[in-house]
Amino acid sequence: MRGFARLVEKDFVAFGHPFATRLAHGRERGGDRGADDQAAPILVQFLDAAFQLTALFPEHFEFGSAYLVAVADAAHGCRFGTFLFDTEGDREAHAPHAPSLWAYLDHNRAHFASAAYRPPAPDLAARAPTADRSRLFNMLVDPDA
Numbered sequence: 604m605r606g607f608a609r610l611v612e613k614d615f616v617a618f619g620h621p622f623a624t625r626l627a628h629g630r631e632r633g634g635d636r637g638a639d640d641q642a643a644p645i646l647v648q649f650l651d652a653a654f655q656l657t658a659l660f661p662e663h664f665e666f667g668s669a670y671l672v673a674v675a676d677a678a679h680g681c682r683f684g685t686f687l688f689d690t691e692g693d694r695e696a697h698a699p700h701a702p703s704l705w706a707y708l709d710h711n712r713a714h715f716a717s718a719a720y721r722p723p724a725p726d727l728a729a730r731a732p733t734a735d736r737s738r739l740f741n742m743l744v745d746p747d748a
Contacts, residue, residue, distance in 0.1 A: 604666050604712060607653070608705040611674070615646060616685065623687060646686070650675050661719035670708065670715035677704045 625645055650671050657664045657671070678686040684701025708715060 604670065604708065604715065605705075607666065607670075608708065611649075612705070615649075616691070620645070646678050647675055657717070661717060662721040664717055665720045666715050667717040667719075673708060673715065674704065677707075683707065 654668060654671050657667060661667070677683050681687055682702075683704035685704040687701055
């Protein structure tokens with residue numbers, strides 16, 4: 604679960620995704636045509652893609668659909684500061700008054716855990732690249748091989 608939180612933090616929050624603009628926080632639809640043109644459910648589309656993967660491969664994800672729904676609800680519910688603002692500076696300025704979604708999810712980890720999850724085997728050497736697993740690389744280096 605922490606890995607997914609880090610992914611969202613890195614690819615959305617730290618990258619500067621304008622949550623307030625994209626999620627239309629505090630705006631009525633139709634009130635400002637220019638602002639309406641900037642509204643887009645990009646985070647929700649990403650969460651839906653993650654949901655599709657969890658449905659296909661439930662044993663590979665520590666979390667289930669309830670976790671993704673909680674993230675989507677938090678994005679639209681404005682309860683947490685994680686998705687409230689357009690800039691990191693605004694998030695930091697309001698941090699004392701806007702709790703982190705990730706802290707809440709981590710605290711309630713048992714509720715969001717997937718019963719289907721199977722941790723990977725501790726022996727990662729079995730999945731390490733070998734010469735026979737590097738066929739594409741070998742074909743690029745020596746097409747006649």
